[in-house]
Amino acid sequence: MxxxxxxxxxxxxxxxxxxxxxxxxxxxxxxxxxxxxxxxxxxxxxxxxxxxxxxxxxxxxxxxxxxxxxxxxxxxxxxxxxxxxxxxxTPSTSILHTTRLYTLFKNYIPNKTVNKKFHSFMRSGIMRLRNYFLDVMKKFKSCVVL
Structure with missing residues (x-):
């Protein structure tokens, strides 16, 4: 198992x-x-x-x-x-885990810095996730949601 x-x-x-x-x-x-x-x-x-x-x-x-x-x-x-x-x-993801968020934002200074790695990470991750779900939904016409 x-x-x-x-x-x-x-x-x-x-x-x-x-x-x-x-x-x-x-x-x-x-x-x-x-x-x-x-x-x-x-x-x-x-x-x-x-x-x-x-x-x-x-x-x-x-x-x-x-x-x-x-x-x-x-x-x-x-x-x-x-x-x-x-x-x-299930719309829950380890991307939002507190340790991951700390790593991404630990050097953030409001109105002064932008974490470019975070933005590119989110854009590429969201697009991969979107494409994955589209492929899954093409194969399955329905999904049971609890």
Whole structure:
């Protein structure tokens, strides 16, 4: 089994070779909790646990098995999502992670600096994401949204 926690749009393509060999890929819609570093390489503090998790597997027929493992492992309910597209098309992204934002804006001075790397990063990333979604939507006429 290969898990993506939280899932990442396109992650199923990154693991295409192992899927062809019979591996089960699963993804969680969100992380089970927030983790803060206490001591590098040794300890984190987990807080803000979710009430439940949502998961799906490829192949889809393994989703309930994955939910059972996740539910037992995290000691919380894990509900099945109808399709991996529910993960791929979820409008949540690590691009907006606080560490990434800090890296992009740490030297920002209001009205004085513009982060050119950020602007080019966002333009190219948004265009790649747009093209990916257009390709997906051409293949699938509908998508279940929770």
């Amino acid at each position: 290969v898990g993506i926690i939280p899932r990442n749009g396109g992650g199923e393509f990154a693991f295409g070779k192992v899927l062809k060999k019979g591996a089960i890929l699963f993804g969680l819609q969100r992380v089970p909790s927030v983790a803060r570093l206490v001591e590098y390489g040794k300890t984190v503090c987990a807080t803000g646990y979710r009430d439940k998790l949502y998961a799906v597997a490829i192949p889809k027929n393994h989703t309930q098995e994955i939910c059972n493992v996740i539910s037992t492992g995290f000691n919380m309910p894990c509900l099945r999502l109808p399709d991996y597209l529910n993960l791929t098309l």
